[in-house]
Amino acid sequence: MATPAHNYTEDSIKSLDWRQHIRLRPGMYIGKLGDGSQPEDGIYVLLKEVVDNCIDEHVMGFGKLIEIEVSEENLVTIRDYGRGVPLGKLLECAAQINTGAKYDSEVFKRSVGLNGVGIKAVNALSEFFEIKAVREKLTRAIEFCRGEVKYDMGKPKASEEADGTRISFRPDPTSFSPKVKYNLDFIREMLRYYAWLNPGLVLKLNGETFKSKDGLRDLIAAKLTESPQYPVIHLDGTDVEVAFTHGTGYGEEFYTFVNGQHTTQGGTHMAAFREAVVQECREFFKKQFEPSDVRTGIIAAVSVKVQEPVFESQTKTKLGSTHMEPNGRNLRTHIINTVAKELDNFLHKNAEVAKSLQEKILANEKERKEISGIQKAARENARKAKVHNKKLRDCRIHLDTKDKRREESTIFITEGDSASGSITKSRDVETQAVFSLRGKPLNCYGMTKKVVYENEEFYLLANALQIDEDVEDLRFNKIVLATDADVDGMHIRLLMITWFLQFFPQLARDPGVNEGHLYILQTPLFRVRNKKETFYCYSDEERQRAIHRCGKNAEITRFKGLGEISPDEFKHFIGPNMRLEPVIRPHFASPVAHTEAEGEVEGAAPNNFISRYKNMKDFLSYYMGKNTPERQTDIVANLRIEKELEFKEEAALPEAA
Template sequence: MTPNYDEGSIRTLDWQEHIRKRPGMYIGKLGDGTAADDGIYVLLKEVMDNSIDEFMMGFGKKIEVKVSNELVSVRDFGRGIPLGKLLDVASKMNTGAKYDSEVFKKSVGLNGVGIKAVNALSNSFVIKAFREGQVKEIAFSRGQVVEEKDLGKTEEPNGTMVAFVPDIDIFRNYRFHNDYVENMMKNYSFLNAGLTILCNGEKFQSKNGLKDLLEENLDAEPLYPVIHLKGDDIEVAITHGNQYGEDYYSFVNGQHTTQGGTHLVAFREAIVKTVREFYKKDFDPSDIRASIIAAISIKVEEPVFESQTKTKLGSRDIGPDGPSVRNHVVSFVQKELDNYLHKNQDVAEVFLRRIQESERERKAISGIKKLAKQRAKKSSLHNKKLRDCRVHYNSNHERKSDSSIFITEGDSASGSITKSRDVNTQAVFSLRGKPLNTYGMTKKVVYENEEFNLLQAALNIEDSMEDLRYNKVIIATDADVDGMHIRLLLITFFLQFFPELVKKGHLYIFQTPLFRVRNKQKTFYCYSEEERLAAVKSVGAKAEITRFKGLGEISPDEFKNFIGPDIRLEPVQMKKHESVSQMLEFYMGKNTPDRQEFIIDNLYVEKDEV
């Protein structure tokens, strides 16, 4: 029976109800903290952005941040929210000072939504304003006022304090990864010279802006010193390394636009245009940008982002009366980079040699590349290795962020996942055995090795990360020695030839349960010895304990419990102090005695229970 559609079908939700019912509209995907763009980090960012805007307007040179899984707090020393408007700012949609372009000309926050989203999606949310010797505090729970207090006089300096606890009903099993939090704080400091951020007792500050950012993120010595160029409302930094791929960091009004946008498109175009004109040679764009590591930050009046999470700039113009974003970026880079190369001939020579090396390598593999493409095209029509899904990351589908691919070993494991997966968002790529150790090889091997070529084609990353088909690339292997080795070989492959995939947070390790503990009433899947002991205690003396040895022995009916909403993934992350080349050389190179010594020093023997 078709339900009636009449006046009674129409509902108007309160602001907090709407945010809680459709959180994705406000903070993107929810997640559990294993990805840098998960919702809990967006909550932190929304609060931080307001404090950063105060600093950008010239108020408050310090921000104090505390982040734990129990509580997040941010205290700035700006002007402080006017006390009479504290309730409105925290709980009335489309309320704020950001609409007045004279007060906040080039701010990060735009529409007064962010802080309300944090409020509505928090089990506990407290906002406190210190202003002109007076202090006021309001406490909320899930967007509803719990208590409002005028605390009277205070000796505290002006500013605002926000403390919140993400709602466990919405952010299930979440935890903050310190690396992601640190990276966020570093980026804020790089983009705001003179600002000091104290986060969990650690100090973050920068003197040289984007130059510091690039040097922080380099995993080896660059081919030449970082080119650092600054102008009105624009700053860029450029260098080259020896890695494959292109690596960019882009920002708008202090916001990390992880998906780029009009400014990054213009920046990549501007580098090619300038280099061709400087050397008076029509180089291929891929040769000019091969191994580039660069950053761009621009300030735009009233920027237009493609979503509330502000990860991609859509603005065409710098401001109502300003030039287009493209013209502004291209003209700045053309003038300043050309001047720099003319004044620094030694850098210009190294730059030219890097382009020529890339050109030689590209031409050397062009023949095998052509054959590999033909082979991939032919096999893609009936590729037994790939069981694709319907929704892809490079589409406009509302669930594109959920798109993922499992890289599995053997037919039994891939069979279990294939039968229990979500066919809309989960693809499966099956390896036939241990892949090749690619450490120290050139990209020629990607085309010569059929399996790697098909994997590259499945991911759609041959030319750039922009057309990546899956947001999460998940290595799903058994938790035994062979499975660990396959993980290492695949991570080596991606770090060697597609490091951006790792650096941009797309590579994950699939965590499978080690034990199943159950009786007739309860079943627990345990991922550690601690969880097993807790489950046995909960189930009682008649607990039946099963030790899972491999993915293939878990039935599809059970497998769906592990790859659904509660899937456990461990992000593959590079520590900032680690060099990719040195790490790969140690673990995957031929330094056998050093590696043997490391294994002996770190050996752990697990004793089987009798």
């Protein structure tokens, strides 16, 4: 007889208070938890929630300085010089859900944090949280631990400090990870955006200053990876500000914001801007350009102010609003009309820029038409090849479907049939596909996009990914380069990365902008085992530790290629916990990043900054161009000597013990 189900009674219904709910379901409030090693991890959302409140004060005209201190022990202190939280409501603002001044549209007309949740989430997820406000020579402070009051000053006391609010907190390791740690480079990048979005505001991180004079124009200058086709066009209308130019690359690159909030997934405002640029170029130049001809190579920043924005989640990464204000002003229509009007005025006043813009659009059109004939032939060849081509072993679920597992869709790009054989036998046929290369692909550096269609292997891959016409049609959420850990494997990996960075750069991760889709599969280099335990080691340091655990009689196997790993073992390396390293778009030197001039963002460069190269073309030219002697000299100059490696191995042993 079947075991009866648990009784479903009134006692089964539970009501959680705000603190319990946030701690039980933190992902609803701050997204991904993580240990701080990725810019999207929740500890940065905690910091951002506090800074957003300071920014809102600045936008309302109160306070031009925000000071941020982050200690080695993860203690974060943020001080603004705005009006300060009303002292009598300090407890409610820090520990009563859905409480705040931002419901009053007359007090905060263009605010991001409308849900009354942000500070409370920081409070509940911190092992230490203190809020202190100063108003009109009086101050009050309250201290919490995981959302519970530990100390309340009660009555306000006299103070000579300047008005404003100070919040200190330390993320709770039990909610995140015992190894949770702030990466200051990620915070620096966050503060750069705040500076670009708020010209005149000064932000300080541990004494390091961030400020901007020209706002979005500075942002575009900093993000350009090559010389622009024409000077940055800057347009400023009612509640809408945009800046854009064109580069020589492919694809479209957008940085979008709502009330200073970086909406990394775009939304209504981005779609409206894309439509407006095409509409105005058609009208101004009196020609029905294809939308792709107008937008290919564009890099743009779009900032809008919305009275009551609607986001798709508490983390506010995508705007879903259709109206700008409660009175019903249509957001999309307003953005299109504003951008079209301001761009029309700009182009009439700046004939040289208008000419350069037209030349870029015509160049895009010419290349598209040249490619169209090749595309037709390539499609025909691909159609014929589908019957015979066994290089693609497809899966059943793809990113462009509505299946609940669509985010799991992955394609492994392997070098040859040997490696693809192990993956094919080990994969999840529902969500994992395999594409097998024929040895080393073509080095496409310096070639035009025609190579995507003229080279059969590249076209078949682009066709499998469904990006041959539009990257937005991508069929897989993750594109994984799975090559051997030897010289040939590394070379193939570089050749494929060159292809992606040159023709489909938006597929690579851009920290703070998108998470990307392109990854490198990390597979073990060694297997160390005895009769009781087996360890798979991804580095020589891990191998040393495993040998120390297994003893001197341990069996050590070196995996020279993916084909040497049995399918039974391989399934562990491409399962839910597979190790993937994202391919990150390099950022380069820019006038904004390195000058002390007034109005430009100061401070150290982001963590993936490549200081010796000026742009993507320069970067790829050095590593993939015909300058072998120069690269050889550089490699010799940076070789690791054998004693260094031996010292590293020895240093690892005591830690393993």
